[in-house]
Amino acid sequence: MNLAGLSLRDLEYVVAVDEQRHFGRAAERCAVSQPSLSAQIRKLEEVLGVTLFERTSRRVLPTQPGELVIRQARIVLEEARRLLTLARGMEGALAGDLAIGAIQTLGPYLFPHALPVMRRHLPDARLILSEGRTDGLLDELREGRIDAVLLALPVEGDGFATEALFFEPFLLAHPAGHRLEELPSIALADLDPSELVLLEEGHCLRDQALAACGATARGMRHATGLETLRHMVAAGAGYTLMPQLAAGEGTTVGGLIAYRPFEGEPPGRRVGLVWRASDPRGPGFRALAERLRAEPPPGVRPA
Structure with missing residues (x-):
């Protein structure tokens, strides 16, 4: 196979289609026309000798061999980004x-x-923020x-490489007037x-x-998010x-919730910054963690 038939741009198109599951949205994300993106993917399929996507009027799905190619394409693109970082002499810099x-x-x-700290410490970076659950975020990071x-x-x-930032204690949130309110x-x-x-x-x-409570979830009521839980x-x-941090000012829902600290050593969680251990910007992430540790939010303790 002639490597001249492969391009990083074509791999970006393939990854974009896999993430968007839509050729039009993928083309918009890559700033090209949909016909151009579709033509390049078909060309890549011919070069590789495999069909990467199932195409119907309603959906776009990767084929079984397509999933393997897409997974490898992500690795190739990540290594290409690392090559650019090294070539530009930006080893360890966050920009x-x-x-x-x-x-x-x-x-x-x-x-x-954290954002004011990040903006001061990272003047050359354009921050792109997102939220999710732990497993999904680690998959995206990986x-x-x-x-x-x-x-x-x-x-x-x-x-993964990690740096602990602080310990965040948990408070008890109970309805105002609950029997626990009588306890000192x-x-x-x-x-x-x-x-x-x-x-x-x-x-x-x-x-x-x-x-923390030594309990099981059997029979308990559940919420989809923290604000619904509140x-x-x-x-x-x-x-x-x-x-x-979620029990700040204005979170009592009109006085309907009371927050109580626990006596002694409270339950809580260690919050940290995580990145890929292979990322050449590791020194930059460690420096960022040090800045975040130096200016913690109120109510938390050193990790």
């Missing part, structure tokens, strides 16, 4: 487009504190679709697991709350463990 994800129970509450993730440590899987202090032993309301499966905060507590459905 240009920088995609940073955060878990959904952290991003909306940490970004307001595949090179994002550059770093803010989440709860530790992370599972090989190939709150301990985990005071909680009845049958009254807990949790996030649905897939959120690491759910697992952390269950572990409103369930305000509605009197039960109580929950709420991360410190």
